[in-house]
Amino acid sequence: xxxxxxxxxxxxxxxxxxxxxxxxxxxxxxxxxxxxxxxxxxxxxxxxxxxxxxxxxxxxxxxxxxxxxxxxxxxxxxxxxxxxxxxxxxxxxxxxxxxxxxxxxxxxxxxxxxxxxxxxxxxxxxxxxxxxxxxxxxxxxxxxxxxxxxxxxxxxxxxxxxxxxxxxxxxxxxxxxxxxxxxxxxxxxxxxxxxxxxxxxxxxxxxxxxxxxxxxxxxxxxxxxxxxxxxxxxxxxxxxxxxxxxxxxxxxxxxxxxxxxxxxxxxxxxxxxxxxxxxxxxxxxxxxxxxxxxxxxxxxxxxxxxxxxxxxxxxxxxxxxxxxxxxxxxxxxxxxxxxxxxxxxxxxxxxxxxxxxxxxxxxxxxxxxxxxxxxxxxx
Amino acid sequence: xxxxxxxxxxxxxxxxxxxxxxxxxxxxxxxxxxxxxxxxxxxxxxxxxxxxxxxxxxxxxxxxxxxxxxxxxxxxxxxxxxxxxxxxxxxxxxxxxxxxxxxxxxxxxxxxxxxxxxxxxxxxxxxxxxxxxxxxxxxxxxxxxxxxxxxxxxxxxxxxxxxxxxxxxxxxxxxxxxxxxxxxxxxxxxxxxxxxxxxxxxxxxxxxxxxxxxxxxxxxxxxxxxxxxxxxxxxxxxxxxxxxxxxxxxxxxxxxxxxxxxxxxxxxxxxxxxxxxxxxxxxxxxxxxxxxxxxxxxxxxxxxxxxxxxxxxxxxxxxxxxxxxxxxxxxxxxxxxxxxxxxxxxxxxxxxxxxxxxxxxxxxxxxxxxxxxxxxxxx
Numbered sequence: 001x002x003x004x005x006x007x008x009x010x011x012x013x014x015x016x017x018x019x020x021x022x023x024x025x026x027x028x029x030x031x032x033x034x035x036x037x038x039x040x041x042x043x044x045x046x047x048x049x050x051x052x053x054x055x056x057x058x059x060x061x062x063x064x065x066x067x068x069x070x071x072x073x074x075x076x077x078x079x080x081x082x083x084x085x086x087x088x089x090x091x092x093x094x095x096x097x098x099x100x101x102x103x104x105x106x107x108x109x110x111x112x113x114x115x116x117x118x119x120x121x122x123x124x125x126x127x128x129x130x131x132x133x134x135x136x137x138x139x140x141x142x143x144x145x146x147x148x149x150x151x152x153x154x155x156x157x158x159x160x161x162x163x164x165x166x167x168x169x170x171x172x173x174x175x176x177x178x179x180x181x182x183x184x185x186x187x188x189x190x191x192x193x194x195x196x197x198x199x200x201x202x203x204x205x206x207x208x209x210x211x212x213x214x215x216x217x218x219x220x221x222x223x224x225x226x227x228x229x230x231x232x233x234x235x236x237x238x239x240x241x242x243x244x245x246x247x248x249x250x251x252x253x254x255x256x257x258x259x260x261x262x263x264x265x266x267x268x269x270x271x272x273x274x275x276x277x278x279x280x281x282x283x284x285x286x287x288x289x290x291x292x293x294x295x296x297x298x299x300x301x302x303x304x305x306x307x308x309x310x311x312x313x314x315x316x317x318x319x320x321x322x323x324x325x326x327x328x329x330x331x332x333x334x335x336x337x338x339x340x341x342x343x344x345x346x347x348x349x350x351x352x353x354x355x356x357x358x359x360x361x362x363x364x365x366x367x368x369x370x371x372x373x374x375x376x377x378x379x
Numbered sequence: 380x381x382x383x384x385x386x387x388x389x390x391x392x393x394x395x396x397x398x399x400x401x402x403x404x405x406x407x408x409x410x411x412x413x414x415x416x417x418x419x420x421x422x423x424x425x426x427x428x429x430x431x432x433x434x435x436x437x438x439x440x441x442x443x444x445x446x447x448x449x450x451x452x453x454x455x456x457x458x459x460x461x462x463x464x465x466x467x468x469x470x471x472x473x474x475x476x477x478x479x480x481x482x483x484x485x486x487x488x489x490x491x492x493x494x495x496x497x498x499x500x501x502x503x504x505x506x507x508x509x510x511x512x513x514x515x516x517x518x519x520x521x522x523x524x525x526x527x528x529x530x531x532x533x534x535x536x537x538x539x540x541x542x543x544x545x546x547x548x549x550x551x552x553x554x555x556x557x558x559x560x561x562x563x564x565x566x567x568x569x570x571x572x573x574x575x576x577x578x579x580x581x582x583x584x585x586x587x588x589x590x591x592x593x594x595x596x597x598x599x600x601x602x603x604x605x606x607x608x609x610x611x612x613x614x615x616x617x618x619x620x621x622x623x624x625x626x627x628x629x630x631x632x633x634x635x636x637x638x639x640x641x642x643x644x645x646x647x648x649x650x651x652x653x654x655x656x657x658x659x660x661x662x663x664x665x666x667x668x669x670x671x672x673x674x675x676x677x678x679x680x681x682x683x684x685x686x687x688x689x690x691x692x693x694x695x696x697x698x699x700x701x702x703x704x705x706x707x708x709x710x711x712x713x714x715x716x717x718x719x720x721x722x723x724x725x726x727x728x729x730x731x732x733x734x735x736x737x738x739x740x741x742x743x744x745x746x747x748x749x750x751x752x753x754x755x756x757x758x
Binding site: 038039041042044045046083084307320324326328332333342343344 | 418419422424425447448455462463464686689705707710711712714718723
C-alpha cells in the first residue's frame with residue numbers, strides 16, 4: 001500500500017509513469033506539485049485545488065511554517081492537513097533552500113545552520129534532526145532532509161565541501177527520521193504509516209560531485225531521492241545534465257524529485273531524464289504578475305491588444321477561467337487590481353501545468369512519449 | 380412576470396417580504412446586495428456568489444465601470460452579466476455618489492456634473508441622460524437616475540437647492556430612460572423586457588425636504604424608489620428617521636432601496652422601516668481588514684487570543700470558511716497576507732449578511748418579525 005509503484009518506463013528516454021502511495025492518497029506520477037508556502041496555495045482555495053485542478057499533492061515550506069504559525073501550533077491544531085483543510089498528500093521541503101537564500105542572515109556550521117527570521121530577526125538553528133522534527137510536527141507525507149544549497153556559480157572545491165556537508169547532514173537527518181518514525185510505530189498514537197523521507201542530491205554543476213553525492217546517499221536506502229541545487233541561475237542545459245547524471249544512478253523503484261523546476265516547456269524535458277516529481281512557484285507567481293500560459297504560448301494579459309478580446313485565454317483549456325471569462329475581463333481585473341484576478345489567473349496557470357503533466361503521463365503509459373517529446377520540442 | 384410582488388407585510392412595523400422579478404431572475408426581498416464595484420465582488424468568484432451565498436442580485440458601480448473598462452467595451456463584450464459571468468440580477472448606481480466623493484475634482488451645474496477621473500485626471504461630464512445611457516450599455520437590470528449626494532451636515536437652504544436639482548435631474552433622467560427603453564422595445568433587438576429605473580430621494584437630514592422630494596419624484600410613477608444621501612456621517616437615528624419619513628410616502632407596491640446601508644445590526648432596523656433592498660461595502664471591506672461578523676458578535680481576527688483557537692469563526696455558520704477552517708488558520712492567513720484570507724473572510728461576512736436577511740424575510744413571512752426585532756434589539 002505504501003511506497004512507489006512503477007507502471008511504465010519509456011524504453012527510449014527512460015521517462016517513467018507510476019503511482020506514489022501515501023497516507024493521504026495516491027499520487028500519479030510524473031506529477032507537478034503546486035506550492036503552498038504558508039499553508040495556502042496563493043490565491044486558490046483548498047477546495048479549488050481538488051475540484052478544479054484535481055491536484056493530488058501540494059508542497060509546504062518548512063522554513064515559513066516553522067516561523068509562522070510555528071510547527072508546534074500546527075501540530076496542536078491537528079497537523080497541516082487539518083489546519084489548511086487539505087485531505088490529500090503534502091510534501092515539505094527541508095527549509096534549507098529558504099535559509100540559504102537569506103544570505104546575510106545565516107551562518108553554516110557542521111552542526112547545522114544558524115539564521116535570523118526574515119520576519120522579526122529572531123535567531124534560530126536548523127539542524128538535520130530539528131528540521132525532521134518540524135516536518136513530523138507538521139504531519140508531512142514526504143519530508144526532505146536538511147541540505148546545503150549553494151549559489152551558482154561555485155568553485156569545485158566549495159561545491160565539494162558543501163556536498164560533503166549535505167551528505168553528512170543527510171546521514172544525521174535520515175537516521176533521526178528512522179528513529180523518530182520507529183518510535184512512532186511503537187507508540188499507541190502511531191496508527192498511521194510513517195511518512196517518506198528523501199535525501200537531497202547536491203554537487204552544484206559538477207557531474208563528478210553529483211555522482212559522488214548520489215552514491216553516498218544511496219547507502220541509506222531511502223524511500224525516494226530529491227535533486228536539489230537546480231534553478232539557481234545556471235543555464236538550463238546544465239540543470240538537465242546534472243539531472244541526467246543523477247537519475248542514471250538512482251534506484252529504478254524509488255521516486256525522484258527535481259526541486260524547484262521548471263518552466264512549462266521544461267516539464268517534459270525533466271521527465272525525459274527520469275524525473276517523477278517537480279514543483280515550482282512559477283505558475284502561481286507568473287499568474288499574479290500577468291504572465292499566463294496557454295497551449296499556444298504565453299500571454300501578457302496587461303497588453304492593450306486584449307482590451308476588447310472576447311476570446312477565452314485558452315480555447316483548449318477546460319478550467320473555470322477559460323470556460324467563463326474573456327481575455328478582456330481578465331485584463332480589466334488585472335488593471336483594476338482585483339483580488340479575483342489572482343484567483344482566476346492562478347487557477348488557469350496551475351491547470352495548464354497539471355494538464356501538461358497528465359498529457360505526459362498518458363503519453364508514457366501508451367508508449368508514445370518520444371513522439372510527444374518531438375511535438376513539444378518542435379513548437 | 381416583471382415588477383414587484385408583495386408577499387407579506389408586518390402589520391406592526393410595516394416590514395415587507397416580496398419578490399422582485401427581473402430579466403435575470405427573481406430576487407426575494409428584503410435583500411442585501413453584495414457590491415461588485417469593478418465588475419467583481421472583491422475576493423469572491425461569481426460561482427461562489429451563487430453556490431456559497433445564493434446571492435440573487437449584486438451591485439455594479441456606474442462611475443467605476445464607465446472609467447474602466449468603459450461601458451462601450453462592456454456593451455461590445457455582451458454586457459456586464461456576460462463580462463463577469465454573472466447570470467443573475469445586477470443593480471447599478473447612478474455614478475452620483477462616487478462623483479460627489481471626488482470633491483476637488485468636480486463641478487456641478489444644472490446640466491450635470493463635470494468631474495476628473497481619479498485614475499488619470501481626464502475630464503468627463505455626467506448628465507441625467509448620459510448616466511442612463513451608460514447603465515443601458517452595461518445592461519443593468521435596475522438602474523438609478525443621477526442624483527446629487529450632499530455631504531453631512533448641510534444647511535437647510537443648501538439641502539433644498541440640491542434636492543431641487545436632484546428632482547430636476549430625476550425628471551430628465553427618467554424621461555430619457557422611458558424614451559430609450561421604448562425605442563428598445565420597438566426595435567428588433569429588444570426581445571428582453573426593459574430594465575427598471577429608480578429615482579433617488581434626497582433632502583439631507585431634513586424631513587420636510589425628504590417629503591417634498593418624495594412627492595415630486597412620485598409624479599413619474601417609477602418601478603421603484605431609492606433613498607440616497609444616507610450613511611454620509613450622520614447619527615444612525617437620523618438615517619433611520621429620514622428612511623421612515625420617506626417610506627411612509629412611497630407606494631406600497633414598489634420596492635424601496637436604502638443605498639449604502641448598513642451594519643449587520645442595522646439591517647432589521649431598515650427593514651422595520653419598510654425598506655426592501657440594501658447594499659454596503661462594509662461586509663467585504665471589513666472582511667479584508669480582519670473584522671469578521673459572527674452570530675455572537677464581532678471578531679478581530681488578528682488578535683493574539685485566536686493564535687491557537689481551533690474553533691470555527693462561527694459554529695452556527697454553514698459557510699465554507701466556518702465548515703473547514705479554524706480561527707487560528709484565518710488569523711495565520713491574515714498575518715501572512717495570504718490572498719486566500721480575503722476570499723475566506725469575504726465569503727463568511729457576506730454569508731452572515733445574507734443569512735441575516737433570510738432570517739428577517741422568514742420572520743416576516745411567518746408573522747414573527749416583531750418578536751425577531753425584539754430579540755436582536757436585546758442583544
